[in-house]
Every structure is written in C-alpha cells, then in structure tokens.
Amino acid sequence: xxxxxxxxxxxxWLGYFDKIAKVDRFVFMDEVQLENxxxxxxxRFLGKDGELTYLSITASKKGYREKKYNEIRTLDNExxxxxxxxxxxxxxxASPFRDEILERIMPIxxxxxxxxxxxxRDSVLLCxxxxxxxxxxxxxxxxxxxxxxxxxxxxxxxxxxxxxAICRAVGATAYMTGAGASLRxxxxxxxxxxxxxxxxxxYQCPRYPQMFSREFxxxxxxxxxxxxxxxxxxxxxFWENVENRREFDGIEG
Numbered sequence: 001x002x003x004x005x006x007x008x009x010x011x012x013w014l015g016y017f018d019k020i021a022k023v024d025r026f027v028f029m030d031e032v033q034l035e036n037x038x039x040x041x042x043x044r045f046l047g048k049d050g051e052l053t054y055l056s057i058t059a060s061k062k063g064y065r066e067k068k069y070n071e072i073r074t075l076d077n078e079x080x081x082x083x084x085x086x087x088x089x090x091x092x093x094a095s096p097f098r099d100e101i102l103e104r105i106m107p108i109x110x111x112x113x114x115x116x117x118x119x120x121r122d123s124v125l126l127c128x129x130x131x132x133x134x135x136x137x138x139x140x141x142x143x144x145x146x147x148x149x150x151x152x153x154x155x156x157x158x159x160x161x162x163x164x165a166i167c168r169a170v171g172a173t174a175y176m177t178g179a180g181a182s183l184r185x186x187x188x189x190x191x192x193x194x195x196x197x198x199x200x201x202x203y204q205c206p207r208y209p210q211m212f213s214r215e216f217x218x219x220x221x222x223x224x225x226x227x228x229x230x231x232x233x234x235x236x237x238f239w240e241n242v243e244n245r246r247e248f249d250g251i252e253g
Contacts, residue, residue, distance in 0.1 A: 002248055003172035004201075005029055005140075005163055007069065008120035009039040010057060011105075011221045014238065015203045016124075017131055019178065021242050022201070025170050026137045028124075029162075030070040030117050034059075040069065041116060043221040045091065050213050052220065055084050059116045070117040070141055081109040088223070094211065097230035101223070104130055104231075127222050132235045143169040160187040167196055174251050176201055199247045206241040208234075 002023040020026045042056035058075045092098045145165040176199045205218035226234050
C-alpha cells in the first residue's frame with residue numbers, strides 16, 4: 001500500500017495533488033506545529049496585473065507555537081470568506097468556467113468554521129473531487145502513531161520518526177516523499193529496516209492556458225487550472241501529467 005503524508009494546505013498547488021493521486025493513502029499531518037507564513041493557511045494566485053497575490057485565512061496566532069495545527073482556531077470567518085469569494089469572482093470573471101468552479105467550492109465560503117484544519121482539509125477534498133482523485137485520506141490525529149525517538153532527540157530525528165510512525169500505522173509498504181526538505185531529515189536506514197522503500201516524487205507542472213501572464217507561471221493554486229480550463233479539461237491535463245511519471249514502477253505494493 002503506497003502512502004504519502006503532508007501538512008494540509010489551503011487550495012494547494014498541483015504538485016500536492018500529483019502526490020495524492022499517485023498513492024493509495026494520503027495522511028494529513030494535523031498534529032504538527034503551524035509554520036508561520038506558510039501554505040498551511042494561504043496560497044498564491046496570479047492577479048490581473050500579472051503579479052502573484054496571496055489569499056490568507058485569518059487564524060488565531062496566540063500561543064500557536066505551543067499548539068497543534070488542529071487546535072488553531074479561525075477568526076473573522078465572514079470577513080475572509082467574503083473577501084476570498086469576491087476576489088475569485090472578479091479575478092476569473094472572464095472565464096466561461098467561473099460559475100462552474102465557484103459552485104463546487106462554495107462550501108468553503110459558507111461554512112462557519114471553528115478550526116483552521118477543517119478549512120484547509122475541505123479545500124483539499126473539494127479539489128480532489130474536481131480533479132477526479134479517489135485516494136483515501138486520513139488525519140494523523142485519527143491514527144495510533146508512536147514515534148521511536150524521544151523529545152530529547154533532534155528535530156530532524158523526531159520528524160523522521162513521526163513520518164515512519166504514520167507509515168506503520170496505515171500499513172504502508174512504500175512511501176512517497178517530495179523532493180524538498182524531507183530528503184534532508186528522513187532516516188532512510190530506518191525505512192529500509194522495515195522494508196518500506198522511499199520513493200521521491202517526480203513532478204513538473206503541466207502547462208495550460210493561463211490568463212494575465214505572457215509567460216506561464218507554475219506552482220500556484222490548483223484553482224487556477226480549474227478556473228481557466230473547467231473540470232473536464234483540467235482532469236485531462238492533470239491525469240496525463242500524472243501518468244507521464246511512474247515513480248512506483250517495479251515496487252510492490
């Protein structure tokens with residue numbers, strides 16, 4: 001059983017969904033600490049002036065370093081929901097797919113959320129549905145995960161142990177990691193000892209017709225693809241890109 005793990009993001013980029021689509025189980029890490037100024041509460045959009053703009057969820061930062069991500073509360077829901085919805089309506093006003101996509105993601109802007117994790121998880125699940133991804137998802141907090149190292153160990157050792165504990169909890173026989181910071185802290189020997197091969201995600205953002213830019217801007221929110229191309233064409237573009245890279249070929253599970 002192939003697994004991947006990541007912190008929940010707000011309407012993530014396409015590479016996030018590429019990883020989800022390539023595994024059997026995806027785990028939201030909701031017991032980690034909120035990273036300041038991260039995609040755990042915001043994401044990037046390409047504005048009409050061709051510049052990148054962030055949409056950020058308003059959340060309580062009081063004591064956030066002592067809290068788990070799933071304990072962070074949202075603030076002023078009506079304000080940020082109204083602001084984000086108005087921005088998307090205006091930004092994609094010329095798109096023939098605007099109403100189609102807005103209708104599908106509208107629950108994000110109508111629900112009275114209490115916790116940040118519920119917003120970001122819902123945004124991921126809605127995009128998964130739009131892109132036709134059927135991978136099973138699980139929250140870290142719902143699993144029985146016991147790390148093999150203590151708090152006295154270094155931060156990297158704890159991170160690696162947390163990932164390994166999650167893999168064991170879901171019965172993973174292979175684990176997909178991104179090509180970023182996780183390669184620095186993962187203890188490959190521990191994974192090998194448990195016969196859990198670690199596969200590095202191979203990803204290149206697919207190009208698609210994009211408004212407001214003469215040159216294609218990759219790795220912004222996946223909503224940009226959906227608003228520009230509609231559900232049917234977005235799925236074709238997305239899945240063609242997924243199938244072009246088969247990282248698990250030759251690996252059982």
